[in-house]
Amino acid sequence: MEAEIILHVDGSRRALTIDTRTTLLDALRDRLGVYSPKKGCDHGQCGACTVLLNGRRVNSCLVFAVAQDGAEVVTAAGLAEGGNLHPVQQAFLDQDAFQCGYCTPGQVCSAVGMLAEADAAQPSYVTEGFRPEDSPAAADLDDEEIRERMSGNLCRCGAYVNIVAAVRQAAAGGSGA
Amino acid sequence: MTAPLEARAMGSSIERLDGVAKVTGTAPYAWEQPVERPAYLHPVQSTIALGRVTGIDTSAAEALDGVIAVLTRHNALRLEDTSDGELAILQDDAVGFRGQFIGGVIAETPETAREAAALVTVTYDQEAHDARLSADRDDLDAPDQVNAGFPTDTVQGDPDAALAGAAVVIDRTYTTPAEHNNPMEPHTTVAQWTDNGLVLYDSTQGVHQVRRALAPVFGLPIERIHVTSPHVGGGFGSKGLPHSHVILVAMAAQLSGGRPVKLALTRQQLFSVAGYRTPTIQRVRLGADREGRLTAIVHDVVEQTSKIKEFAEQTAVPTRMMYAAENRRTTHRLARLDVPVPSWMRAPGECPGMFGPEVAMDELAEACGVDPIEVRVRNEPHIDPESGRPFANRHLVACLREGARRFGWEQRDHRPRVRLDGDWLAGTGVASSTYPARSQPGSVARIRFADGLFNVSIGAADLGTGTWTVLTQVAADALGVGVGDVRLEIGDTALPKASIAGGSTGLASWGTAIAEAGETFLTKYGTEPEDGDELEAAAPKNPAADEYAMHSFGAQFAEVKVHRFTGEIRVSRMLGVFSAGRIVNPRTARSQFLGGMTMGLGMALHEHSVMDPRFGIIVNHDFAEYHIPANADVLDMDAIWLDEVDEHAGPLGARGIGEIGIVGAAAAIANAAYHATGVRVRDLPLTPDKFL
Numbered sequence: 001m002e003a004e005i006i007l008h009v010d011g012s013r014r015a016l017t018i019d020t021r022t023t024l025l026d027a028l029r030d031r032l033g034v035y036s037p038k039k040g041c042d043h044g045q046c047g048a049c050t051v052l053l054n055g056r057r058v059n060s061c062l063v064f065a066v067a068q069d070g071a072e073v074v075t076a077a078g079l080a081e082g083g084n085l086h087p088v089q090q091a092f093l094d095q096d097a098f099q100c101g102y103c104t105p106g107q108v109c110s111a112v113g114m115l116a117e118a119d120a121a122q123p124s125y126v127t128e129g130f131r132p133e134d135s136p137a138a139a140d141l142d143d144e145e146i147r148e149r150m151s152g153n154l155c156r157c158g159a160y161v162n163i164v165a166a167v168r169q170a171a172a173g174g175s176g177a
Numbered sequence: 178m179t180a181p182l183e184a185r186a187m188g189s190s191i192e193r194l195d196g197v198a199k200v201t202g203t204a205p206y207a208w209e210q211p212v213e214r215p216a217y218l219h220p221v222q223s224t225i226a227l228g229r230v231t232g233i234d235t236s237a238a239e240a241l242d243g244v245i246a247v248l249t250r251h252n253a254l255r256l257e258d259t260s261d262g263e264l265a266i267l268q269d270d271a272v273g274f275r276g277q278f279i280g281g282v283i284a285e286t287p288e289t290a291r292e293a294a295a296l297v298t299v300t301y302d303q304e305a306h307d308a309r310l311s312a313d314r315d316d317l318d319a320p321d322q323v324n325a326g327f328p329t330d331t332v333q334g335d336p337d338a339a340l341a342g343a344a345v346v347i348d349r350t351y352t353t354p355a356e357h358n359n360p361m362e363p364h365t366t367v368a369q370w371t372d373n374g375l376v377l378y379d380s381t382q383g384v385h386q387v388r389r390a391l392a393p394v395f396g397l398p399i400e401r402i403h404v405t406s407p408h409v410g411g412g413f414g415s416k417g418l419p420h421s422h423v424i425l426v427a428m429a430a431q432l433s434g435g436r437p438v439k440l441a442l443t444r445q446q447l448f449s450v451a452g453y454r455t456p457t458i459q460r461v462r463l464g465a466d467r468e469g470r471l472t473a474i475v476h477d478v479v480e481q482t483s484k485i486k487e488f489a490e491q492t493a494v495p496t497r498m499m500y501a502a503e504n505r506r507t508t509h510r511l512a513r514l515d516v517p518v519p520s521w522m523r524a525p526g527e528c529p530g531m532f533g534p535e536v537a538m539d540e541l542a543e544a545c546g547v548d549p550i551e552v553r554v555r556n557e558p559h560i561d562p563e564s565g566r567p568f569a570n571r572h573l574v575a576c577l578r579e580g581a582r583r584f585g586w587e588q589r590d591h592r593p594r595v596r597l598d599g600d601w602l603a604g605t606g607v608a609s610s611t612y613p614a615r616s617q618p619g620s621v622a623r624i625r626f627a628d629g630l631f632n633v634s635i636g637a638a639d640l641g642t643g644t645w646t647v648l649t650q651v652a653a654d655a656l657g658v659g660v661g662d663v664r665l666e667i668g669d670t671a672l673p674k675a676s677i678a679g680g681s682t683g684l685a686s687w688g689t690a691i692a693e694a695g696e697t698f699l700t701k702y703g704t705e706p707e708d709g710d711e712l713e714a715a716a717p718k719n720p721a722a723d724e725y726a727m728h729s730f731g732a733q734f735a736e737v738k739v740h741r742f743t744g745e746i747r748v749s750r751m752l753g754v755f756s757a758g759r760i761v762n763p764r765t766a767r768s769q770f771l772g773g774m775t776m777g778l779g780m781a782l783h784e785h786s787v788m789d790p791r792f793g794i795i796v797n798h799d800f801a802e803y804h805i806p807a808n809a810d811v812l813d814m815d816a817i818w819l820d821e822v823d824e825h826a827g828p829l830g831a832r833g834i835g836e837i838g839i840v841g842a843a844a845a846i847a848n849a850a851y852h853a854t855g856v857r858v859r860d861l862p863l864t865p866d867k868f869l
Binding site: 019021026029037038040043045075076079085094096099100102103146151153155157158160163 | 193800
């Protein structure tokens with residue numbers, strides 16, 4: 001069964017006809033040629049496919065494209081529109097927070113989404129008290145909070161130490177170590 | 178012999194040249210290469226471990242809208258060379274392990290291919306399989322040699338007599354489980370047959386190795402296979418040599434009417450067809466005097482291979498050179514099973530093979546009442562015990578001493594289970610690390626001056642290792658120019674041949690070719706070349722390799738906390754100190770060391786591919802159940818290195834660093850866990866139940 005939908009991807013309006021079984025990830029990659037989000041497990045277990053969907057970070061392999069008619073999708077490529085890197089991307093470069101780069105677009109989108117969650121007072125599993133008023137703002141996240149909040153994005157190259165440093169840098173609005 | 182390079186660009190922490198492409202997701206991996214009208218392949222895998230396929234009903238699959246063809250042994254390309262039992266798929270009705278490819282569906286979309294593959298019904302004549310590894314089997318046998326061409330067994334002196342006469346004897350059995358490489362990018366190949374032969378976009382650690390392996394299988398001259406692989410999403414050995422999925426997709430591309438066919442393995446499929454680290458059972462015997470000086474070392478390893486293709490891991494090989502002892506024996510024995518084919522995984526040999534002995538050294542230190550660092554220092558050999566050659570720059574003791582200083586080892590109370598931090602038992606541990614410094618001769622680099630740039634090309638690979646960046650630095654120094662004056666090309670068989678990105682040999686092997694080409698280029702064309710000036714040069718053999726025992730060394734320190742009621746274990750601090758010759762790019766090198774240590778942490782605490790021998794299947798075949806370290810698992814971790822240049826390691830003075838970071842990490846953590854809890858766990862991974 002097929003359906004016609006509109007997606008707004010990295011600022012472009014894209015109309016497409018899709019198999020209703022198609023995930024948002026496959027729609028982006030195989031129908032629209034938007035390869036920035038990666039497929040690492042296709043099960044929502046690795047986070048390589050993370051995009052910002054209507055502003056929130058999601059595993060795009062767990063979302064059916066047909067259910068997202070009219071949605072706004074931002075990938076790591078879109079975060080750098082205009083040739084200027086997003087501060088999170090600049091921090092990943094500054095801290096060498098990646099090696100093979102395959103999980104990296106997902107890590108970047110996840111970090112952007114995560115920092116917004118923190119600023120929206122959303123607590124994490126390690127937030128003492130677990131209430132919105134206990135939740136640190138993005139700039140106040142400690143390493144434990146960053147690690148916990150970034151644990152949905154696996155990195156087999158093992159860049160976590162530098163990913164935490166990059167997110168810390170971006171959260172603080174700093175400009176490199 | 179190529180002259181040593183003067184380091185100008187080398188040694189600087191420049192940013193990865195592929196960095197912007199990586200953080201935006203625009204670096205094209207295999208699946209993302211531009212092809213016209215691709216078709217999609219979904220494999221059909223055997224659901225038995227041993228037997229014969231008696232029938233494949235493809236009618237329902239073929240009837241599905243959008244299916245282009247169903248591939249089975251009845252319409253599969255006949256292979257010219259079927260001597261590699263892993264690659265020789267779809268040639269007969271035999272099934273050699275569960276998950277082996279027996280067919281596939283080619284369709285217009287991935288969804289249709291997957292649905293149709295599920296509609297293919299297969300009947301089997303099933304035979305009783307054998308997938309149980311044990312050291313007690315009576316059919317264990319000795320391979321002719323072990324991986325990398327090492328002898329299966331070695332003996333020096335009379336180890337049995339030395340053990341019988343030793344004041345202190347450690348005699349323990351250690352086990353490491355099967356582990357899966359699990360690069361984040363699944364194994365991916367896009368194949369197309371053209372008038373010029375077979376074109377592959379492949380995720381591989383060596384484009385030239387892929388075509389050399391495939392050419393005889395397909396009966397094609399090597400020039401008729403073109404492989405492109407500019408960016409690779411991790412490999413860790415599992416993309417070292419082509420696995421059977423490359424054959425399957427090439428077969429499928431013969432049935433697609435000339436269209437390119439795309440195949441990316443699912444995460445689950447990776448667990449049966451893309452290689453893995455064999456489980457090992459290691460009996461380690463140490464004989465020593467009361468001061469901990471070794472008189473005998475015996476390391477007997479039992480591991481598994483697949484009946485359809487032999488892979489014998491060189492697990493006991495590091496024991497042959499690590500410590501001094503007059504009497505020594507190492508052996509490898511294989512259980513030949515109806516299981517998927519094991520292969521390389523980061524530091525095959527050294528990684529599992531340094532677990533048993535390095536925990537045994539900790540046990541020896543305790544038995545003798547000697548500091549674990551001191552017991553290692555006391556057994557430092559003056560020459561390589563196996564070859565009798567001098568070591569080139571053996572700095573193990575310096576790594577241990579520097580690590581001890583930085584980690585705060587001197588204050589350590591050696592008694593186990595005496596430190597409680599809330600409900601957490603705390604402890605520290607140390608282990609040695611080593612990896613051979615090899616380079617492979619014969620890589621060729623081409624330099625062409627054009628557009629005001631030195632265009633340097635070599636068919637090398639960047640798996641996240643930093644090749645794009647560090648080879649550019651090497652080329653800049655080889656030509657005496659700035660990094661910005663060099664334009665590097667890698668990852669394509671159209672470029673000069675390069676050795677594989679494996680065995681931590683890439684940088685030294687390719688860098689030597691570039692150094693040689695740079696030297697020759699400057700001699701021939703001077704420093705003001707003209708547009709179009711071009712030459713190629715091959716890396717000569719490193720003459721020092723025949724005179725010296727060449728190895729990198731390291732020391733791994735770990736602090737762990739184990740919850741006294743739940744057994745939960747956390748690695749609160751880790752420090753690696755390495756001696757690896759010149760570090761060409763400190764920024765990327767630190768990342769690579771930390772990455773190895775992180776994977777070692779996974780080996781220590783998490784990773785275990787669980788074989789259910791009743792069915793011959795790895796039951797935890799995804800990231801939910803095969804846990805690799807996540808961000809929250811890695812706490813305070815750092816890696817440093819000795820400032821050195823290895824004058825015997827070729828013109829770069831650098832030894833490889835891709836693997837040593839994982840070696841010894843699990844032993845350091847296990848030793849720390851013992852120090853914390855008083856419970857000596859000899860079987861990886863260190864799961865909570867083992868501390869209760």
